[in-house]
Amino acid sequence: MTVTIARWTLADYHHLVQAGLLAGRSIELLNGLIVEMPPEGPEHADSSTRLMPLLWGAAQGRYQVRAAKPISIPPSDSEPEPDIALVRDRSYRSAHPHPEDIFLVIEFSNTSLAKDTEDKPLVYAQAGIADYWVVNLRDRCVMLYRRPAEGRYQSEQTLFSGEIAPLAFPDVTVNISRLLTNES
Template identity: 30%
Template sequence: MAVMALEPQTQEDTLLEGFLALETPEGFRAELIDGEIVVTPPPGGPHEHNTAKIISQLTRNSPVELDVSGHKGLAIPSREKDGTPGRLIPDLTIALGEQDLYGEATSWMSPEGVVMVVEVTSTRAERDREEKRRCYARAKIAHYLLVDRGQQVVTLFSEPEDGDYHATVWVPYGKALALPEPFDFELDTSRFI
């Protein structure tokens, strides 16, 4: 009888396995952000109001066809070489329509081909401002749009390099924010709440 030696699981493997087996209540979402499991309740009305305003402007004003997914799971590289890979669910994930990125995507797809992610802050805004920003930069997502309801500003982060974004443009609510190619239009923030 042959005996097979099993390699012991690392703490990172155990965390990822436990996360993937997690069953959250209906409507809740679970994310694995820099080694921490975060469970959030369904978003409230003001949050969804802002995402709806962004979706309508993206589809109406962009010169290219975009595919917009709400709450698509992304597998994000770890901040450490051998650390636990992240699992984030942006409020919006945007890709070029010609790529058909979501057609064959798994639950936790690679961020390759994603041109922008959007987060609208809720109860733990600091996580969106700091931790998620660095996660999306590590994943080399070209643009991260943050609608900060607490500070009433909209920020576009771009030029991801070395685990963070190196270009930032922000406007207060009510001002237009110029979105670069491939979007190439001014985002109207006057109706954000």
């Protein structure tokens, strides 16, 4: 027996959301498929929350920091909700940020590690998002995906220590140990 999977467009997905059919569910759209997101554990929630003030403080009107808000990627019919996204500083009342608005996407990952390191890099690279970080809470490292070309990231690095900075804002440095420890 052959199974056919129905893929949703961004327009279909938005209609479902507006109709309330997906209310109360933690989901995102990836490559036309509605995917459930696991609940955030305490370490995941705390790690992303603790990074926010540093990013806000360094913004100085150059970008907005969006936490767990949708970004729209029309070519792939995807609307993920990354833990943190740095986007152009403008209003998004009529549409979520699109790839050309996005400077950096960050995911804090434990139970969703496979999705964050297999599915999402393809979606983001195909959209041309230049900088994608996965804070791997399971293996205590940060995985950097950069230089998208031909639908894939050409540069993938795994770092266990040191400092990193968004490609678009090299003055905004983040200490990797700060992302991975439970200390203040």
